[in-house]
Amino acid sequence: MSAPVVLTERPAEGVGLIRINRPEARNALTTEVRRLLGEYLSAMADDPAIRCIVLTGNEKAFAAGADIKEMAEAGAIEILQRGSQKLWRAIYGCPKPVIAAVNGFALGGGCELAMTCDVIIAGESAKFGQPEVKIGIIPGGGGTQRFPRTVGKFKAMRYVLTGDIFGAREASDMNLVSEVVPDAEVEKRAVAMAVQIAELPPLAIQLAKEAVIRGMDASLETGLTLESRTLQLLFASQDQKEGMAAFIEKRKPKFTGK
């Protein structure tokens, strides 16, 4: 029997890790991979023991895009019915933070997968790009939308229109990644950050993620109102009382998620 195309692990308390496991195909995203990613993300979102999620691949590829062999002969209606947008929604709609740990190729749908996460930790040799135009299509998971919103029109156009691949340093210079670390440190660093986040009050974390994501899609005034209401709401949580009391009493807080 062949190995499952997506694996899950618990590398540390409070942390769930999802690993794409198709090394023979540079982790190309088949319908099955996407279905399982959505399923595991949703299961981790519902699991109170998990407070932060790491999404990763292997040393050669985070994901080299949608599986070209699986879609080469498909018709438009078939592609529409595959509903690949469900995966992206599962990530940005996930109430818990998702950290992409990227080694090797993050191309096409793989680059979009990383961009849909909340934090991107990249290895020094990681390679990013939106090469879809080279195979006669355009990005389909946010590459024409999230990419320019992150790096600006002119850098995005430079890469979307040529399909050129770029390295982790260039990605970092364009603010496309959160941190660049040595290749061997990527997963370790992502898990360490996930542990750091998992130890914080989960309601504050969930609402901070929501405020950033929803606010990016709104006017500044609307975003600021959303932020104020969210902050005010957190004063109803036990963790706010505990966090502030612990600060004043000079002790370590005990957060309960309530």
Ligand code: CO8
């Ligand atoms: N799909 C299918 N198979 C792939 C993919 C892919 N995206 N990428 C790599 N593979 C396979 C290769 O075919 C090869 O298989 P085999 O051994 O059977 O020939 C194996 O992985 C190893 O690949 P290479 O020998 O090419 O390995 P290299 O290290 O030399 O090169 C690269 C790695 C640079 C990643 C190269 O494989 C490549 O360019 N891959 C394609 C990248 C690409 O174009 N990605 C974009 C795909 S389109 C997309 O993501 C957008 C879709 C949005 C719509 C979704 C609707 C469903």
